[in-house]
Amino acid sequence: xxxxxxxxPGFSRKAQYGLFVTYVVAIAGTIVAAxxxxxxxxxxxxxxxxxxxxTEITAPVARVVSNAQRSSQxxxxxxxxxxxxxxxxVMLEKELKANRSAxxxxxxxxxxxxxxxxxxxxxxxxxxxxxxxxxISSTASSTRRIATLSIGRNFGVERAQPVRxxxxxxxxxxxxxxxxxxxxxxxxxxxxxxxxxxxDGLPAFSSGLGNGLVLIKPLNLGESPFKVGDIIITSGNGxxxxxxxxxxxxxxxxxxxxxxxxxxxPANTPYAVVMRPYLVEARAAQxxxxxxxxxxxxxx
Amino acid sequence: MKIPVSSIRLPTRxxxxxxxxxDREQSMLxxxxxPIASVILASMVTTLPIFSAGPLLPPFGLLMFxxxxxxxxxxxxIWSGVPFGLMDDLFSGQPFGSAGLLWSLAMLIVELIDSRxxxxxxxxxxxxxxxxxxxxxxxxxxxxxxxxxxxxxxILFPQILLAILLYPLVVRICARLDSWRLAT
Numbered sequence: 001x002x003x004x005x006x007x008x009p010g011f012s013r014k015a016q017y018g019l020f021v022t023y024v025v026a027i028a029g030t031i032v033a034a035x036x037x038x039x040x041x042x043x044x045x046x047x048x049x050x051x052x053x054x055t056e057i058t059a060p061v062a063r064v065v066s067n068a069q070r071s072s073q074x075x076x077x078x079x080x081x082x083x084x085x086x087x088x089x090v091m092l093e094k095e096l097k098a099n100r101s102a103x104x105x106x107x108x109x110x111x112x113x114x115x116x117x118x119x120x121x122x123x124x125x126x127x128x129x130x131x132x133x134x135x136i137s138s139t140a141s142s143t144r145r146i147a148t149l150s151i152g153r154n155f156g157v158e159r160a161q162p163v164r165x166x167x168x169x170x171x172x173x174x175x176x177x178x179x180x181x182x183x184x185x186x187x188x189x190x191x192x193x194x195x196x197x198x199x200d201g202l203p204a205f206s207s208g209l210g211n212g213l214v215l216i217k218p219l220n221l222g223e224s225p226f227k228v229g230d231i232i233i234t235s236g237n238g239x240x241x242x243x244x245x246x247x248x249x250x251x252x253x254x255x256x257x258x259x260x261x262x263x264x265x266p267a268n269t270p271y272a273v274v275m276r277p278y279l280v281e282a283r284a285a286q287x288x289x290x291x292x293x294x295x296x297x298x299x300x
Numbered sequence: 301m302k303i304p305v306s307s308i309r310l311p312t313r314x315x316x317x318x319x320x321x322x323d324r325e326q327s328m329l330x331x332x333x334x335p336i337a338s339v340i341l342a343s344m345v346t347t348l349p350i351f352s353a354g355p356l357l358p359p360f361g362l363l364m365f366x367x368x369x370x371x372x373x374x375x376x377x378i379w380s381g382v383p384f385g386l387m388d389d390l391f392s393g394q395p396f397g398s399a400g401l402l403w404s405l406a407m408l409i410v411e412l413i414d415s416r417x418x419x420x421x422x423x424x425x426x427x428x429x430x431x432x433x434x435x436x437x438x439x440x441x442x443x444x445x446x447x448x449x450x451x452x453x454x455i456l457f458p459q460i461l462l463a464i465l466l467y468p469l470v471v472r473i474c475a476r477l478d479s480w481r482l483a484t
Contacts, residue, residue: 022379040395040397054391062348138350138352142394148347190449
């Protein structure tokens with residue numbers, strides 16, 4: 001369509017000035033937006049009140065749609081459970097028998113572990129649960145991987161608390177509102193998680209790649225020691241994320257580490273548990289030296 | 301074949317089909333509210349429970365904004381990129397002000413193109429929108445990189461492609477909204 005001929009508004013002074021003013025306002029507005037952007041780049045936590053407001057007003061719709069999604073998923077699951085029910089039943093009974101003995105052994109090991117720990121007088125930070133919520137939306141169009149949690153300060157959720165699902169670690173809380181909170185997922189590039197290999201405790205770091213995968217880098221230099229299928233769990237170092245939370249499975253070996261697929265899929269997790277930081281005192285001491293969000297990682 | 305005049309359907313407000321068609325006026329509220337509300341609602345799509353592994357959801361707010369601008373030049377004022385962009389920043393997860401700046405620059409670029417070109421057809425609109433979508437998404441990636449650690453830009457390509465391919469659909473939605481907006 002041709003643009004309307006508003007550029008030459010005739011001899012009317014009023015119209016000419018009006019046109020001029022819109023250009024001035026446009027340029028001034030652009031500069032103001034650039035200034036706002038500078039402020040939010042310097043202080044990423046600033047403007048969180050505005051973002052929280054945006055999340056809060058849209059949360060009711062997200063909650064309703066999320067509920068509807070969940071119940072339709074449940075219905076599909078119930079229906080699909082009837083398909084091949086007999087053969088599934090036989091298979092599950094077999095598995096149950098095999099698992100029963102493993103479970104008894106695990107119980108015995110737990111008791112033994114507690115006894116040995118008691119002898120050595122080791123006290124672990126007990127990862128306690130703060131509240132249970134659901135993930136109701138995510139920033140699906142941005143390069144940042146942030147999800148919205150259905151609970152906020154009303155349930156005692158605070159900044160820098162780890163969040164996990166039934167399958168594994170989801171992320172940590174970065175902003176809280178009255179009834180919602182924003183969670184930085186483990187797949188965000190900024191989320192570093194201290195992890196280890198489940199089989200031998202090989203220490204490593206995980207950082208998100210922004211595409212649903214995480215990059216797992218071992219602390220020791222040298223050839224990548226990972227194999228496809230290795231199970232990665234959190235190590236509890238740093239005192240934020242609790243120890244032994246299932247984290248990811250290695251799906252590919254790379255030159256400097258491995259690519260992992262996190263166990264917790266935000267799209268598919270029925271609930272999200274907000275936990276207290278694992279070692280509160282150690283964490284507080286660390287925060288006093290280098291607070292989250294204010295200390296910059298030095299680029300290589 | 302000649303189309304009989306009686307078969308052309310003029311958009312009319314529901315419930316007014318049987319009233320006189322002379323001397324009707326559009327509702328001022330609708331004229332203003334529909335473009336504004338449609339862009340803001342399109343920006344709010346990200347708050348629905350849509351989970352993707354990477355950035356995949358097209359920026360519907362930007363698509364709607366560009367459609368209105370390219371389909372109806374002169375409807376949105378030149379400065380409107382700033383308020384619409386800042387509104388989009390509330391929901392997108394980008395640093396606040398990022399879309400405010402980028403949308404406003406996009407608006408000024410379209411204004412520049414309009415002052416050079418006499419006439420644009422639909423394919424040219426699509427090309428302009430495609431370039432602006434790619435530029436705004438890559439700009440958003442760069443801005444997010446100023447404040448936070450960001451992944452490699454390659455992960456944006458599927459989103460850019462999807463957004464460009466979805467633009468015609470959004471223009472059609474926009475055109476339907478426009479005929480509703482102008483219905484008497």
